[in-house]
Amino acid sequence: AQSVSQHNHHVILSEAASLELGCNYSYGGTVNLFWYVQYPGQHLQLLLKYFSGDPLVKGIKGFEAEFIKSKFSFNLRKPSVQWSDTAEYFCAVTPKAAGNKLTFGGGTRVLVKP
Amino acid sequence: NAGVTQTPKFQVLKTGQSMTLQCAQDMNHNSMYWYRQDPGMGLRLIYYSASEGTTDKGEVPNGYNVSRLNKREFSLRLESAAPSQTSVYFCATRSGGTREEQYFGPGTRLTVT
Numbered sequence: 001a002q003s004v005s006q007h008n009h010h011v012i013l014s015e016a017a018s019l020e021l022g023c024n025y026s027y028g029g030t031v032n033l034f035w036y037v038q039y040p041g042q043h044l045q046l047l048l049k050y051f052s053g054d055p056l057v058k059g060i061k062g063f064e065a066e067f068i069k070s071k072f073s074f075n076l077r078k079p080s081v082q083w084s085d086t087a088e089y090f091c092a093v094t095p096k097a098a099g100n101k102l103t104f105g106g107g108t109r110v111l112v113k114p
Numbered sequence: 115n116a117g118v119t120q121t122p123k124f125q126v127l128k129t130g131q132s133m134t135l136q137c138a139q140d141m142n143h144n145s146m147y148w149y150r151q152d153p154g155m156g157l158r159l160i161y162y163s164a165s166e167g168t169t170d171k172g173e174v175p176n177g178y179n180v181s182r183l184n185k186r187e188f189s190l191r192l193e194s195a196a197p198s199q200t201s202v203y204f205c206a207t208r209s210g211g212t213r214e215e216q217y218f219g220p221g222t223r224l225t226v227t
Contacts, residue, residue: 102157104156
């Protein structure tokens with residue numbers, strides 16, 4: 001079975017700082033990769049997704065992620081965060097052969113100080 | 115369009131009580147899912163339904179049952195609630211194929227005392 005690790009549980013930043021959240025997965029086959037965001041009191045929303053092609057994918061709100069197959073990683077980045085980026089971020093993986101079932105990482109809580 | 119709706123938003127149960135969490139979608143999606151969210155553990159899949167009339171166990175199915183009532187509705191039942199089932203429960207849907215993301219409902223916060 002696949003698993004997903006998010007190494008940072010909590011991140012505290014000041015506005016305008018750069019953000020990078022790590023995500024590593026374990027699975028031997030090809031995968032689809034996702035980053036979801038959960039703003040305080042809200043449900044999960046999709047930030048970006050990778051299925052194939054260019055390993056650098058751009059999502060909403062200035063976020064991007066890079067898929068490095070050799071490292072089994074899909075790290076999320078934003079060059080300059082805003083207070084409104086305060087949220088919990090989840091990486092998720094599903095094998096291409098079994099598109100039904102997402103496996104989530106434990107999440108990273110990000111606090112952006114104004 | 116409401117997307118994915120869940121009822122109730124909050125619920126407090128005593129140990130041993132039963133209840134059903136409701137999920138409905140107006141997105142005409144084939145697949146529906148139930149997850150629970152616990153601090154530090156992300157979301158874990160309880161049950162899913164790939165299409166109307168089918169259900170399958172996920173990672174943590176013990177203590178739960180589900181019903182895919184029709185294409186729109188997918189309910190989650192706790193027959194005898196336990197404190198370990200205190201969690202936030204999310205329903206999600208997906209249209210189908212291998213390239214579609216899941217869409218989540220607003221969640222139900224359940225406390226079992």
